[in-house]
Amino acid sequence: MLYMLDYGAGNVRSLANSIRKLGYDFEWVKSPADIQKADKLIFPGVGAFGPAMESLNRQGYSQPLKEFIASGKPYMGICIGMQALFERSTEAPNVPGLGVVPGEVDRFDAGPSTSTGAIKSVPQMGWNEANPVRTSAKQFGYQSGQHFYFVHSYRASFDIEKHKDWALTTTQYGDEVFLSSIRRGNVYATQFHPEKSGRAGLEILRAWLSEESAVKDDQWIVEPAQAAKPAQTDGLTKRVVACLDVRSNDDGDLVVTKGESYDVREKEEAKEVGGQVRNLGKPVDLALRYYLEGADEIVFLNITSFRSCPLQDQPMLSVLSNAAASIFVPLTIGGGIKDSVDPDGTKHSAKEVADEYFRAGADKVSIGSEAVLAVEELLQRAGSKDVARVKQDHLTGKTGIEMISKAYGKQAVVVSIDPRRVYVEKDEEVDPSHLACVVEGEKGSRYDGKRWWYRCTIKGGREDRDIDVVQLAKGVETLGAGEILVNSIDQDGQSKGFDRQLIDLVRGSVSIPVVASSGAGSAQHFEEVFAAKPLAQRAEPSSVEAALAAGIFHRKEVGIEEVKSALAEKGFKVRREKI
Ligand code: 1PR
Structure with a gap:
């Protein structure tokens, strides 16, 4: 036996x-x-x-x-x-x-x-x-x-x-x-x-x-x-990730949805409020399709997790366990990985919530809102807005990131960032702690002459916080996150390409893998984000390790194989297998 x-x-x-x-x-x-x-x-x-x-x-x-x-x-x-x-x-x-x-x-x-x-x-x-x-x-x-x-x-x-x-x-x-x-x-x-x-x-x-x-x-x-002798280059491939934003629609069915700048309701003319939640398919069916089409990883985000108690959110657990039964590439689950209390008063730590998801078949958990709050508290304890001033005794070991990373290894902890641009005229308008995060629009682009910084948000962009992406990225790396997923509320669902300046800022701030997200509209957008060498604080950093898309895959505008073959033609290493 x-x-x-x-x-x-x-x-x-x-x-x-x-x-x-x-x-x-x-x-x-x-x-x-x-x-x-x-x-x-x-x-x-x-x-x-x-x-x-x-x-x-x-x-x-x-x-x-x-x-x-x-x-x-x-x-x-x-x-x-x-x-x-x-x-x-x-x-x-x-x-x-x-x-x-x-x-x-x-x-x-x-x-x-x-x-x-x-x-x-x-x-x-x-x-x-x-x-x-x-x-x-x-x-x-x-x-x-x-x-x-x-x-x-x-x-x-x-x-x-x-x-x-x-x-x-x-x-x-x-x-x-x-x-x-x-x-x-x-x-x-x-x-x-x-x-x-x-x-x-x-x-x-x-x-x-x-x-x-x-x-x-x-x-x-x-x-x-x-x-034993190293070759000129290693064999690591660039990852192409498919993401499924999941929530209940107005009939109570769990569906994959997709927003534009995080608004997932159909636009109804002559109505000020949005219409139905966009329904792009069933989570497990769509995930299976992406596995068969060659996705290197699949991410499920429970995008209304801020409303409900995740341990009672059985549909997401069963989505995950059904997906894990037939999908043999890494699965990440995000949304609601935080300390929670059941209606009967039973308390669950973020780690206990994560335990349930790992048992159901997740390989990584993705933490959004709680990561922002954890870094804010960390900086408060350090008495500075500069993560470089954080010392070992400022870490409590009690945040979800620290506890999950200790038990499962840091590779199991992804932090999902939901930043939004804050446009500014002059540097004086910006708190000095965010100056490292101020960028300028590229010459000749539609943002030429504009300046902005990237403010972090929580609850799926519903609440702005006084912390920027560089502070957050460095803070979560210090707490023990193993990967950062960089979304952009401005680019989400626009199909105009990834926000390269945002991705560069994060890539140049940390040593853990970075996944570019939001805005993919073509195979070329993947080539651009992978080819980019950040304007970095560090010597010769490489580009991002992975790039994620949702809308173009859901709507079948661009296929995963199409992206990979375009990348291979440009000389990027990619995984390709016929399943
Ligand atoms: O805060 O830990 O409970 O986690 C909530 C999670 O749900 C976060 O990861 C947050 O990004 C996500 N989320 C919350 N609200 C929304 C929304 O859309 N209303 N989705 C949302 C975020 C962004 C990406 C999307 C890419 C690519 N969606 O997941 O897939 O932008 O899309 P595109 O290729 O179509 O441009 P917590």
Whole structure:
């Protein structure tokens, strides 16, 4: 019998769904004795090394796991399930790993790449190659040209001496070459998430589950020294993300809607108030369509979450669990990830709300309004409007961002920013704390001669706050967010292109991945936003990692494949697979 170890963090539902989709059955490990009973064991997980190992120790799983591995029965680890095999991780230096694989796991270096000078975002979040270094990789389902979904800040560098017997595939991020999968004897593990890697990932799981991976031939394909050497560029692709704004329409049905500058009601002439909520389809159907069309990620935003109690918002949970049953790329859920109180007075922390969504199949949660309030409070505690003045003791550890990021890893926490332009005539009109956020319209554009800054809002643009996008972006990075989704109330639904100055400001302010959103109207708009090199505070930052669109995909004006083929023609790396 196959057993799956769920140590209580991260999205294990997707892996369960993938295994069932492939026609296999499994049992959950519920006690240490189950590990002894297992014929095959799979240990998945996103999350942080320390809490994962501590949880294994607390639940009495560490020793049975070591014994299982020593018994020669097949073990597969995924992400944290791979990192746990090493002796230790600098993520939690005082918590030992299982010590099956020599060496330690360490953080990606966010500094400039020696080959290209570009600064890379940490965590690595997205689709990268897994390059086979041994002939046996083929039996494990690896083929050239495939991409797999990675989401991690820590990695095991490929050390030839230590890992000669272990390396199966290597991957390059920036100019760092790390182990993306390892195998020796019965032990197999991947740093990427096969359950989130579309058809290519399902094939990896199928190969292990069906034991096609029983090794017949195991030679080095390339010299280890060659495999350890970084190439000129890494294999990370630009991500194309589809977004579904979800809410109940006036008949109470949950629909995908789409606004213009966040107004989602049909315009009815001769009426001052808007008409019906625009209905562009059913959330799960539309998400499935985008998966099949090649979306690299799908985001669901519950856009009326400020009204209701999310833990009672069962429709969004069931949207997510139904989507996760047949969609094998990362799913993000946003809207209402905050502390809440049920009508009966039961309190739930933002983390408990997020727990429900992760259990339902989310890979990341996106936090909007609460992130703004959390950064405002952080700056208040620091007694300054400058995030650079924030010190460790200003952090309480109690905000949703901090708690979720601690439990699930920062890669699981996206902050969604809803800024709006505030036009100004002269700098004197602007609070000095927002001056870093003032931009000028491009020469020759329709904004030539205009100046503005970007004010953050909450509750879907319904309430303005006295904080700008640079303060917010830096603040949420300090609190532990792993990615920033930059919307624009001005550009939303306009199909006139992304707000490049806004995106540049945010990109240049943080080291975590940035997703450009709002305003996509053509494939060319994606090319422009990916080609952009920000006017940055930092030397040679790269452009954004991902770009998101909603309206053009919903209305079938531009297809995802059309965007990707245009990007590929311009020389951008993109993931393309026929499903
Ligand atoms: O504040 O944590 O409860 O989260 C609420 C979330 O809902 C936020 O992420 C916020 O952006 C979103 N939201 C709230 N109201 C609206 C609205 O439209 N009335 N949607 C809304 C924001 C923006 C993007 C959109 C892009 C691309 N929508 O999600 O998909 O602008 O659209 P386009 O390609 O058609 O231009 P909280």
